[in-house]
Amino acid sequence: MSYQSDELDSGSLLAGSPTVQTLAVFLVVFALQTAVRFVSRSLAFGLFVLASPVSVRPWTLLASVYAHANVTHLVSNAIVLVLVGFAVERVTTTWRYHAFFATVGMLAGVSQVVVSGLVGPGTPVLGASGAVFGLLGYLIAGNPVTDAVMGWLPLGGRARVALLFGLAAGATLLTASPGVALVAHFTGFALGLVAGRVRLLRV
Template sequence: MSYRYYDPEGAEGGRSGRLAGSPTVQTLAVFLLVFAVQTVVGFVSRRLAFGLFVLAPPVSVRPWTLLASVYAHDGLTHLLSNAVVLVLVGFAVERVTSTWRFHGFFAGVGMLAGLSQVAVTGLLGRPTPVLGASGAVFGLLGYVLAGNPVTDAVLGWLPLGGRARVALLLAVAAGATLLTAAPGVALVAHFTGLALGLAAGRVRLLRV
């Protein structure tokens, strides 16, 4: 007869611990926390909420919005749409990386995507203020698309050189971005996030 240590929390406790340690779940929690603060501040002053959470030029005046805007959202529908995509791709990415690399990648890509939206729209005319995790989420999506065996097999089969493969990935990013086109959508941020994710996925940037 053998004896086994009894864990009073059992498998449920183990599962809850794993979920608490999931960077995807942690990011969702930050979404909810920031949205709650946004809602409270918005009741007091919409101008104050804009100044705290929206990335707008000149960025040097409110540098904290570079990061805060990545986790802020313009309404519940905006939050839910980003949360759904985050869940779909986040768990896949976190299986091959560490918690800190996941968060660093998410925040970094999100900030670069937001900056690109403000900068490019500024060059084209009037700069567009931006908020939301779409750029960062598209980065994770790009990483999943580019860093999997199926993509490796397809790119290996195609008779393309290095530059042609880069052009193909950029074309994929542009096509996928256009599919999200709608009034109020930050297309430049989407394209930047997806392109950065595709590039990172090809070099396995997050793999540990």
């Protein structure tokens, strides 16, 4: 009986995990994308892809965060989410986790569309990379090891901020490849770093 009880406890813990819930949303949205794309690619674009002008299809602000271009895109984001999400969820609540993930993802997507629009026609974007980078930035900046390093470095407040943004730029460049939304990655990571330093998600 104790074995069965432990199994149930483990299952309930996973079911209550915001990381697992986010993965489930990924799968549901991808299934919907696939079904809609089978009917009409242009309809799928209009429903799930964030593009300029954002005000024309405001629902894509949120939908684009959980949508993915293909299976490879979905799996790569899911892997990174698992690696960082379980660690971040230990210090916060389910609602704060989801609010942070969605907000950072939307801001990252908008930044990609706006910045790319300043230098060209504007790049449509979809995917959870910006939000996942936000969790990664939070995990890096919001832990005791980082506190110790930042305290040891003889840097003022502005220099520490510059260091964080330099770290965000470096992490962004490491993911550079054709088709990758680098502005979204940078924005998500930078927001995560700032949120981690102020312990935004801590209860």
